[in-house]
Amino acid sequence: xxxxxxxxxxxxxxxxDTKLYLDDSNPEFTKNVKAISRxxxxxCYQCGTCTGSCPSAPRSxxxxxxxxxxxxxxxxxxxxxxxxxxxxxxxxxCADRCPRDIIPTDVIMSMRNLAFKRDIxxxxxxxxxQAIYSSGxxxxxxDVNRAAREKIGLSRDPPTTHMxxxxxxxxxxxxxxxxxxxxxxxxxxxxxx
Amino acid sequence: MxxxxxxxxxxxxxxCIAPNxxxxxxxxxxxxxxxxxxxxxxxxxASCCPAPGAFGSIDLNVFYAMxxxxxxxxxxxxxxxxxxxxxxxxxxxxxxxxxxxNKDLRDGVNEVLKExxxxxxxxxxxxxxxxxxxxxxxxxxAKVRDSVTNPLTGARIAVHxxxxxxxPHKDREFExxxxxxxxxxxxxxxxxxxxxxxPVEYRNKMQCCGAGGGVRGYDIxxxxxxxxxxxxxxxxxxxxxxxxxxxxxxxxxxRGQIEIQEKFGVSYNLPVLHFAELLGLAQGMSPQDLGLxxxxxxxxxFLQKVL
Numbered sequence: 001x002x003x004x005x006x007x008x009x010x011x012x013x014x015x016x017d018t019k020l021y022l023d024d025s026n027p028e029f030t031k032n033v034k035a036i037s038r039x040x041x042x043x044c045y046q047c048g049t050c051t052g053s054c055p056s057a058p059r060s061x062x063x064x065x066x067x068x069x070x071x072x073x074x075x076x077x078x079x080x081x082x083x084x085x086x087x088x089x090x091x092x093x094c095a096d097r098c099p100r101d102i103i104p105t106d107v108i109m110s111m112r113n114l115a116f117k118r119d120i121x122x123x124x125x126x127x128x129x130q131a132i133y134s135s136g137x138x139x140x141x142x143d144v145n146r147a148a149r150e151k152i153g154l155s156r157d158p159p160t161t162h163m164x165x166x167x168x169x170x171x172x173x174x175x176x177x178x179x180x181x182x183x184x185x186x187x188x189x190x191x192x193x
Numbered sequence: 194m195x196x197x198x199x200x201x202x203x204x205x206x207x208x209c210i211a212p213n214x215x216x217x218x219x220x221x222x223x224x225x226x227x228x229x230x231x232x233x234x235x236x237x238x239a240s241c242c243p244a245p246g247a248f249g250s251i252d253l254n255v256f257y258a259m260x261x262x263x264x265x266x267x268x269x270x271x272x273x274x275x276x277x278x279x280x281x282x283x284x285x286x287x288x289x290x291x292x293x294x295n296k297d298l299r300d301g302v303n304e305v306l307k308e309x310x311x312x313x314x315x316x317x318x319x320x321x322x323x324x325x326x327x328x329x330x331x332x333x334x335a336k337v338r339d340s341v342t343n344p345l346t347g348a349r350i351a352v353h354x355x356x357x358x359x360x361p362h363k364d365r366e367f368e369x370x371x372x373x374x375x376x377x378x379x380x381x382x383x384x385x386x387x388x389x390x391x392p393v394e395y396r397n398k399m400q401c402c403g404a405g406g407g408v409r410g411y412d413i414x415x416x417x418x419x420x421x422x423x424x425x426x427x428x429x430x431x432x433x434x435x436x437x438x439x440x441x442x443x444x445x446x447x448r449g450q451i452e453i454q455e456k457f458g459v460s461y462n463l464p465v466l467h468f469a470e471l472l473g474l475a476q477g478m479s480p481q482d483l484g485l486x487x488x489x490x491x492x493x494x495f496l497q498k499v500l
Contacts, residue, residue, distance in 0.1 A: 138241040148484050158213070173309050174308075
């Protein structure tokens, strides 16, 4: 161990690459990420341009390069249970700068899709689903805004599902097809009672 | 061309935050575009795009199907879509693009749409109004300049481009190549200058507002910290106002400044206006017509400079 000679034992251990030999590497995870993201994470050579471009990186422990590695090595549990997975603002700066022409943001999105299949999801995402199920809008109208709309010569409700609620049924059918509302209700109830 | 005879017609896709939080964006877009020969026709029964951060994260298949429903509504009107929000652009434009080019996705979506007697055909295109304003094929900077009756002279305005109109640029298709520069674009500055105002450059202009991807709902302090960094840079450059082309970014910077005051104890009092609102002002609409009193941060200091 000449390379780490004189280092404290803890650092010496840290410097050793143990990840490759972990039992929880799941090759299916790599394939699933590729299928959902439609981008080639395995082309990543870990240059770190993505993390360097990331607005979330300087203010958290979120490192998109790490998630890229997890995608390639099939480290499913490590990726999906990391709360940092939800700190990507999807700004796509990493995608525009990636020298390997990968879209790392879409790798994150695919991992979030896979996390949701295991009920791993922040509740605010589900509340947007519930709002859309009942009104068609993620950010619905309110009385203050209705009055303001009227004052500036607009209809009190916009000509969307708000003015034509008969269209909401179609939206509910789409969401029910994927059982999204039922799952959202169940998970929100489990978390918030 | 007479003022009433519109040269171009689009189905106007509203989204959520513009009509339900900043209705001035809706009315200004309709009126200002009409003066420029573009008629925006209501897209009856449209819903949330759906929110690309929330829905894209949960299940991309639902995201595709929900966006496709909005696209089909416009297909039935035989009209291209125009919209005012970068987030909506990501959902509506990108899903349209993906469905047109991927048969497997299109078949999957149509299987679901069949349940509500709809079919996605891929017959229309999707445009952001900022794109229509900049592109000579539709309007162009010169015509925007000619339509100004109340030039915003003396106002120093910083531009926030937002992310999802132009990024990821390898997937976008603009008629004007200039719009694909996502490192240091200046086309919005050209539009701001056309209104008589002075565009202001600032550090790290292309940084995200921090709200997207569900982060604003998941970790508000984290999201605000990103917006705060931009606000510091914009204030340093001496801007009188910030303009955006995305109501969600606008919410993050406008209402966000109040939250930043509460959480971080700093205030900027920087007015934040959608470009449609600026255009409305420059074409002679009053602040009352634009509902500017609904903004979290008072636009008074800025209005005193330009009115």
